[in-house]
Amino acid sequence: MIESMDAVKIISAHRGEALIVADMTPGTELPIVTTRPELDLPFNWAAMGKGSSVSLGLALARPDRKVMVTDCDGSLLNNLGSIMTIGSVAPPNLIHFMFDNGVYRCTGGQNLPKVSGFNFSTLALEAGYPNIHRFSDAETFEKNIDYIIAESGPTFVHLKIVPGCGPNYPYVRVSDCVDAFREALAKS
Amino acid sequence: MLFETGRSAVSSEKMQLFGKQIIEEFKKCGITHIVWLPCFQLGFIYDVMLNQDDIKLVPVAREGEGVAVAAGIALGGKKPVVLYQNTGIYESGDSIRLATFELKVPMLVMLGYRGWQGTDSAGVVMEPTMDAWHVKYHIMKDEKDIGMIAIADKEAQELQQPVALLIVGETPK
Numbered sequence: 001m002i003e004s005m006d007a008v009k010i011i012s013a014h015r016g017e018a019l020i021v022a023d024m025t026p027g028t029e030l031p032i033v034t035t036r037p038e039l040d041l042p043f044n045w046a047a048m049g050k051g052s053s054v055s056l057g058l059a060l061a062r063p064d065r066k067v068m069v070t071d072c073d074g075s076l077l078n079n080l081g082s083i084m085t086i087g088s089v090a091p092p093n094l095i096h097f098m099f100d101n102g103v104y105r106c107t108g109g110q111n112l113p114k115v116s117g118f119n120f121s122t123l124a125l126e127a128g129y130p131n132i133h134r135f136s137d138a139e140t141f142e143k144n145i146d147y148i149i150a151e152s153g154p155t156f157v158h159l160k161i162v163p164g165c166g167p168n169y170p171y172v173r174v175s176d177c178v179d180a181f182r183e184a185l186a187k188s
Numbered sequence: 189m190l191f192e193t194g195r196s197a198v199s200s201e202k203m204q205l206f207g208k209q210i211i212e213e214f215k216k217c218g219i220t221h222i223v224w225l226p227c228f229q230l231g232f233i234y235d236v237m238l239n240q241d242d243i244k245l246v247p248v249a250r251e252g253e254g255v256a257v258a259a260g261i262a263l264g265g266k267k268p269v270v271l272y273q274n275t276g277i278y279e280s281g282d283s284i285r286l287a288t289f290e291l292k293v294p295m296l297v298m299l300g301y302r303g304w305q306g307t308d309s310a311g312v313v314m315e316p317t318m319d320a321w322h323v324k325y326h327i328m329k330d331e332k333d334i335g336m337i338a339i340a341d342k343e344a345q346e347l348q349q350p351v352a353l354l355i356v357g358e359t360p361k
Contacts, residue, residue, distance in 0.1 A: 021260075047286040050256035053248075054291075057260020057268070060221065060246065081249025085257070089246060175290045178263070185265060 001162045004099055005029050006138045011070060011097060014145045015039075017188070018066035018095075019058055019181075023051030025105045026070035026097075028169040038184040042172045044106065049078030052086065052096060059091035059154075062185065066093050066149065073100045073120065074112050087128030092152040096129070101161035109165040124156035136160035206331045207232040210298075213337040214243060219296070220266040221246055223254040227273035229300025229355060237271075251276030255283035255297070255350070262293035269296040274303070274354065275310050277317075284321050287350050294344035294351075296337070301327065301354040318352055325352035 008029040011020070020040050022030040027044035034040050043051045055069035076083065076098055086096065098120055103109045121132050131151050135141040141159065148155060210233050214222070222237060223246045237245065246261075248254035251272050258268035277284075277299055287293050303311020304327075318325045324343055326336045336353060344351040 046290050047252075047256060047282040050253070050283055050286060053253045053256035053283075054260035054263070054286075057257040057262070058264045059260075060244070060257075061261045061264025061266040079250075079253055079256075082253050085246075085248045085253060173290070175292070178291050182263065185263070 001136055001160050002138045002141060004101065004105075004161050004166055005033075007097070007099060007141065007159050007161065008070065009033050010138065010142045010145060011068065014142075014149060015068065016066070016149070018068050018149070019055075019062070019185070021051045021055040021058070021067070021069045023070060023075045024048065024072045025166075026072065026099060027051075028106075028171055030070065031172045032169060037177065038180045041174055041177060041181055043174055044171045045173045045175075049075040049082075051075065052079060052082040055094060055096075056082070056086050056089065056091065059094040060089070063091070063093055065185075065188075066095065067091075068095045068097060070097045070099065072105070073098065073102065073114070074104045076120065077112060077114065083124055083127045083129075086154050087124070090128060090130075091154055094154040095149065095157065096124070096154060097157045097159060099159050099161045102163045103165070105165050121156065121158040124158075129154050129156040131155040132158070134158040134160070202330070203232040204235065206334075207234075207236045209331055209334050210337065211236045211240060211243070213334055214269060217296075217338060217341040218267050219243055219269050221258070221261050221268040222271055223248055223258045223261070223268055224271040225249075225251060225254065225273075225276060227271070227276070227300040229273060229302060230271060230298075233271065233298075250279065252280040252283040255280045255287060255295075258295045259283070259287040259291050259293050262287075262295050263291060269298055271298050273300040273310075274314050277352075278313075281321065284323060284350060288322060292348045294348050296340055296344055297323070297350045297352040299352060299354050301356045304354075304356045314354065323350055323352050325354055327354045327356060329356045
């Protein structure tokens with residue numbers, strides 16, 4: 001299992017110029033480690049589950065940029081149709097990371113309504129994502145992330161995250177970040 | 189209740205012309221993407237929309253998802269319109285909040301106005317819902333109202349938030 005913060009650190013360290021939409025818990029972790037805050041949209045105060053959809057819109061509007069979303073299992077369940085839409089529209093520049101910890105961490109660790117053994121990777125495969133990856137240790141994930149970023153997507157990266165609640169970090173409002181994000185996008 | 193505008197096979201000539209005008213007006217406004225789900229009232233637009241290449245089409249699985257996709261498109265510097273039935277917009281409240289208050293992105297939201305004047309429950313809370321969500325709206329009935337698209341587009345750009353166009357369909361003869 002991977003610590004959520006370790007996964008965020010690895011993504012942040014290897015992102016290059018990629019835009020990142022960080023949903024829910026990763027949205028509290030990314031602002032602590034990011035070196036490119038102007039390219040980040042932390043979504044913890046925004047619409048739950050809609051990070052994947054906003055990232056799809058960004059990927060369509062800016063096909064010249066890599067776009068990443070750090071989604072979670074709870075937020076993906078909240079917007080499950082998005083996986084079919086992304087598979088169908090198939091933007092080659094979108095990388096969909098999915099943090100699978102089995103709980104709603106932001107609200108205190110309540111269990112998801114998910115049957116044991118349900119596999120999000122299989123769902124992404126069936127939805128038409130051409131690349132599916134699954135990692136349960138940080139070292140293997142980091143060894144492979146550059147190759148994954150270079151692939152033509154959409155790419156689904158299923159990360160097995162340590163279950164339960166980790167540390168709580170301060171929430172960052174996306175409305176406080178969006179002007180800098182818009183400005184950075186307009187310049188590049 | 190059935191609406192004549194619901195399917196291409198039964199769309200009147202008048203509404204087919206209206207559909208063409210709407211798509212042409214979108215092009216004049218610089219719309220780059222139509223994010224859409226099928227709507228019974230908007231069939232007359234879909235016939236035209238599906239047979240053109242100038243505006244990219246993004247079919248989605250649910251309306252709230254679509255508003256968020258459109259928000260991303262707008263944030264990325266392009267110009268989206270979402271095309272739904274009003275019943276679907278009720279499911280989009282959190283995404284409308286996101287677009288209006290958090291991301292502050294302009295977009296046109298064109299909705300088939302099922303139940304206009306209270307003919308079914310879908311219409312009863314339509315306008316109060318738009319008011320509650322701080323979404324400015326205009327009601328379009330036919331080709332005479334085509335200018336409302338440019339007006340709404342200008343308002344969306346000025347306000348930096350979604351502005352809605354509610355399309356009233358024809359009732360059966």
